[in-house]
Amino acid sequence: MKSLPWILVCLLVCVVVWMRCNPHDPQTMYVKGDTIRxxxxxxxxxxxxxxxxxxxxxxxxxxxxxxxxxxxxxxxxxxxxxxxxxxxxxxxxxxxxxxxxxxxxxxxxxxxxxxxIITLKPKQKRWGLGLQVGYGYPGGLYVGGGVSYNLFMW
Structure with missing residues (x-):
């Protein structure tokens, strides 16, 4: 159990390094869907x-x-x-x-x-996989991975 926090820290560092080395393509990200004449x-x-x-x-x-x-x-x-x-x-x-x-x-x-010119807004994903931090009952502090669902998107 003492090695679990170190494994999670290494996993977090790997994810951050991977995100910095592989930036998102800005051409595929649109602000909003719109039609311009x-x-x-x-x-x-x-x-x-x-x-x-x-x-x-x-x-x-x-x-x-x-x-x-x-x-x-x-x-x-x-x-x-x-x-x-x-x-x-x-x-x-x-x-x-x-x-x-x-x-x-x-x-x-x-x-x-x-x-x-028709610009279509890509559909945002509601389901995700990520790291979570929170407080759990009865164990106290919780750090780990999990599946999430976005109820509200803006």
């Missing part, structure tokens, strides 16, 4: 178009320039001008944009992505 804004530089295609051609009648020396119009009222309507596609990992028109170009683009 984050809205990312992606502002990207304007890239070169990936694909450019001719959609159609429009004919527009433009007035003829007045001769500045005689202030008269040259023969005819207007001249037909063919305008190409093209479509350009800009593509990236985060977006796809298609613009079309006469000499189209993408000036500015913002993409708003919505993402959800």
């Amino acid at each position: 984050v809205r990312d804004t992606i502002v990207d530089i304007v890239l070169m178009p990936v694909k450019e295609t001719l959609k159609r051609t429009d004919t527009v009648y433009l007035p003829i320039l007045i001769d500045t020396t005689t202030y008269r119009t040259v023969e005819g009222d207007s001249v037909p001008v063919i305008i190409p309507i093209t479509s350009k596609e800009y593509k990236n990992d985060n977006y796809r944009a298609v613009v079309s028109g006469y000499k189209p170009s993408l000036d500015f683009m913002e993409v708003y992505r919505e993402k959800e």
Whole structure:
């Protein structure tokens, strides 16, 4: 019986040394379960178009320039001008944009992505195994190991 306290002290020292040498991973410990909604804004530089295609051609009648020396119009009222309507596609990992028109170009683009971060709180254990110290009846002071159950957790 005289060696029991020394065995318990050695066991306690071994547990403390083991706990100091093997710290808990802080990534697995969460404060509380929570859902966070984050809205990312992606502002990207304007890239070169990936694909450019001719959609159609429009004919527009433009007035003829007045001769500045005689202030008269040259023969005819207007001249037909063919305008190409093209479509350009800009593509990236985060977006796809298609613009079309006469000499189209993408000036500015913002993409708003919505993402959800869900952090789950790990379930705490109610049962445990540990060292206990207390007062026992009728023997007096009690030091030893035991199984415990947590009634209240915070």
